[in-house]
Amino acid sequence: MKIEAWIFGLTTVFLLLVSPAYWFITDAGDSGADWTGTSALVMTTLLCAMVTLYLGFHARRMDPRPEDLKDAEIADGAGELGFFPPYSWWPLWCALTLTVIVFALAVSAWWLVIIGFVLGSVALSGWIFEYYRGEYAH
The missing domain is CATH 1.10.287 (Helix Hairpins)
Structure with missing residues (x-):
């Protein structure tokens, strides 16, 4: 370092x-x-x-x-370097929900902001818990 x-x-x-x-x-x-x-x-x-x-x-x-x-x-540098995750769709869904929230704020559609936060919490939860279930669970 x-x-x-x-x-x-x-x-x-x-x-x-x-x-x-x-x-x-x-x-x-x-x-x-x-x-x-x-x-x-x-x-x-x-x-x-x-x-x-x-x-x-x-x-x-x-x-x-x-x-x-x-x-x-x-x-001397041989060995395990760390965990490198495979592909994931969750970052795309998180980005899309953030896009919906920013667009809703730009056009003052508060009802769409609420929908964006709900969808965003689902997408963020999916991204966080991605490796707790399914093919890549550990």
Whole structure:
């Protein structure tokens, strides 16, 4: 995780240099200038700094992974990598119900918002409990 911390740290330094330059170039000090880009760059800088601190703290506390060691062999990374689920239709249904809710809010159809939340709770429950029954239960 040390290399990830270094990557985010370098990105933070870059954004720390670019944010004031962008503010100066766009004349954000004057009225009617672009505050949106400056705010977005400052928030991106803070988020990158947060991820850098998180990864840096965890890199010190955990055992090094094989890819963090300079003398590691390919065989050191062998073994189970985790659970990778097969295809699923539930994300599609969750996205469609979110689409219904956003559309209903846009046209002020409150009755459709309620239907969207009901269908969304069914779709989200199906997605959460997908691996508790059926062919891929475990």
